[in-house]
Amino acid sequence: MDQIIQTVCVCGAGTMGSGIAQIAAQSGFYTILYDVNDEMVGKAEQGMQATLQQLTEKHKITTQDKADTLSRLRFTHDMNDCLADVVIEAIVEKPGIKTALFNQLAEVNHSEVIFATNTSSLSVTDIARQVMRPERVAGMHFFNPAPVMKLVEVVTTPYSNNHTIATIVELARQLGKTPVLCKDAPGFIVNHVARPYYLEALKLAEQGIGDFETIDLLLEATGFKMGPFRLMDLIGNDVNYAVSCSVYEQLGSPERLRPSPLQKERVDKQELGRKTKKGYYNYNS
């Protein structure tokens, strides 16, 4: 790798962006966490303080580590602050908004900047095609919770050059992750294989064969770490529904992958899971 990464800009201060920014700053990178929504920026800053404090109290990091991590973090809603060697976007799962963001950031950044998208399901090739310097775009798909989950799918497109891929692989390693290369495809590998896990469980609930909790308990008892409803609430029901729709459409609308009305209902009611304190379950804390 011929480019030394010093600064990482994470865009989107929600579930994923906050976690990615945390590990970037803990791993020694100067980290900018940007969100278009000022309220989300404030929440992310408070959340980060609380998380690092908890890690200190559990003796996972020292008080000095906490202070050093915070000193490397900058929280902003001003795009002019987003000057970095690598940009990782974790914003809303809508292709036009992601490409617009990359193009705006290309205007304020140097020409060597690398753009990584944390999209769960959108075509990275389509995103790259619409961005200035498509050879500098690739997927960097983290899993939730980003500070805990080791896997990162590094998604290559026909445009991405070796330097871009090598930089993202190296960055993932420096974040303590296990990067796995995969070609751009609907849902990549993990979200392609995982789709039926959610959709079959949703069908059982729709048909009244089992309620959310029963289905979760049974699947957890067979060895799955989280039942499908608990997992969808963790992911965010808006994100999970967007991924279901995107994979379904990209694969030619096969009946077996049709998104469930239960997913749409949660989104329409803004019952998005843990982040709104209500989803398939209620969350009071």
Ligand SMILES: NC(=O)c1ccc[n+]([C@@H]2O[C@H](COP(=O)([O-])OP(=O)(O)OC[C@H]3O[C@@H](n4cnc5c(N)ncnc54)[C@H](O)[C@@H]3O)[C@@H](O)[C@H]2O)c1
């Ligand atoms: N939630 C998961 O489990 C998960 C896992 C892997 C990947 N992803 C992907 O990560 C991305 C983000 O998901 P999330 O769950 O963190 O979403 P989220 O809803 O928790 O957060 C999204 C954030 O993006 C911000 N945002 C929206 N438009 C923006 C813009 N133009 N510029 C800057 N900020 C903007 C919103 O204000 C919000 O704070 C999506 O592409 C999703 O598919 C999610």
